[in-house]
Amino acid sequence: MIWESWDAFWAMGGYGLYVWGSYAVVLICLLLEIWLAHAGQRASMQTARELWEQETAHDATP
Amino acid sequence: MEHLRIRWFQWAAPQSFYPLAGKLWPPFAAVAAILAFAALYLGFFVAPTDFQQGEGYRIIFVHVPASWMSMIIYLAMAFWAFLGFTFNTRISGMMTQALAPTGAMFTFLSLWTGALWGKPMWGTWWVWDARLTSELILFFLYMGYIALTSAIDDPRRADRAGGLLALVGAVNVPIIYFSVKWWNTLHQGASVSVTKGSSMAQTMLWAMLLMALAFWAYSIAMALYRVRGIILQRERHARWVQAVVA
Numbered sequence: 001m002i003w004e005s006w007d008a009f010w011a012m013g014g015y016g017l018y019v020w021g022s023y024a025v026v027l028i029c030l031l032l033e034i035w036l037a038h039a040g041q042r043a044s045m046q047t048a049r050e051l052w053e054q055e056t057a058h059d060a061t062p
Numbered sequence: 063m064e065h066l067r068i069r070w071f072q073w074a075a076p077q078s079f080y081p082l083a084g085k086l087w088p089p090f091a092a093v094a095a096i097l098a099f100a101a102l103y104l105g106f107f108v109a110p111t112d113f114q115q116g117e118g119y120r121i122i123f124v125h126v127p128a129s130w131m132s133m134i135i136y137l138a139m140a141f142w143a144f145l146g147f148t149f150n151t152r153i154s155g156m157m158t159q160a161l162a163p164t165g166a167m168f169t170f171l172s173l174w175t176g177a178l179w180g181k182p183m184w185g186t187w188w189v190w191d192a193r194l195t196s197e198l199i200l201f202f203l204y205m206g207y208i209a210l211t212s213a214i215d216d217p218r219r220a221d222r223a224g225g226l227l228a229l230v231g232a233v234n235v236p237i238i239y240f241s242v243k244w245w246n247t248l249h250q251g252a253s254v255s256v257t258k259g260s261s262m263a264q265t266m267l268w269a270m271l272l273m274a275l276a277f278w279a280y281s282i283a284m285a286l287y288r289v290r291g292i293i294l295q296r297e298r299h300a301r302w303v304q305a306v307v308a
Contacts, residue, residue, distance in 0.1 A: 002107060002108070002110065002111075003107075009106075012117040012118070012120070013111065013116045013117035013118070014116070014117075015116060015117045015118035015120075015182055018118055018121060018178045018179065018181060018182050019117065019118065019120050019121055019178075021178050022121045022124060022125070022174070022175040022178045022179070023124065025171065025174050025175070026124050026128070026171055026175070029167050029170070029171055030167075030280070033163065033164065033167055033284065034284075036163075037163075037284060037287055037288050037291070040288065040291045041287065041288075041290060041291040041294075043291075044290075044291040044292070044294040044295040044298075045291075045294060045307060047294075047295065047298060048294050048295070048298040048303050048304070048306075048307045049307040049308075051298050051299070051304075052303075052304040052307055052308055055304070
């Protein structure tokens with residue numbers, strides 16, 4: 001362990017705000033992108049499914 | 063050779079690319095996670111304090127890989143756009159579109175982490191030097207691509223307009239890369255070079271390279287995941303899609 005304590009780790013030699021400010025925003029962006037992509041995939045799936053249901057309902061009517 | 067050619071075009075059909083992308087993205091995502099944890103461990107618990115920049119230099123473990131990805135993804139978009147123009151395959155435009163948001167995100171992260179590094183090291187969040195300005199232009203190119211393709215309803219026309227922007231905008235990538243050589247910039251030159259090797263300590267270099275590989279794997283996983291949604295949306299009238307969602 002190169003750090004004397006966890007406090008020293010979080011302080012980053014006085015650069016804590018800049019270092020953690022960088023890594024926190026990286027993490028937030030990655031999570032946000034994953035969430036948005038997942039939502040987009042689900043939405044595409046939903047529209048395709050609705051279209052399919054419409055068409056099968058249409059086929060079924062005599 | 064003839065065999066190989068047919069194979070490639072077979073995978074280029076959305077119908078076969080959809081399940082292929084579905085099989086490929088999870089391993090890339092897993093590799094990205096493992097490499098990222100290894101890079102963070104090396105970067106925060108093994109790499110020593112920098113004698114000039116103290117602990118503040120640890121920002122570069124994400125700053126440099128994010129900046130690399132911002133350029134590489136734009137080149138990948140230009141590559142797909144080029145394939146689209148030459149072979150007229152439908153998957154090309156979809157891949158270009160699938161890559162854009164990830165590229166824009168890495169460009170933003172490059173600018174953000176750069177500002178947070180610049181404040182304590184240079185005493186300023188931002189300067190209008192050639193490196194920073196050309197990276198900001200890259201961000202606008204990504205935004206322009208996304209705005210342009212989403213403003214055109216017909217996907218084929220959106221692909222062509224966006225593809226042209228991706229190809230023309232790619233000129234900016236070498237400008238970013240060589241800006242520190244061509245102009246007198248506040249931004250420092252490259253610490254890692256193909257021809258001259260690296261001027262960094264071994265552990266620092268490894269932390270950075272592992273993070274770069276993690277971002278590569280993440281970007282591939284993300285593009286493959288996102289392209290599935292784009293395929294479903296564009297091909298929603300096709301029989302095979304109806305079979306998938308049924």
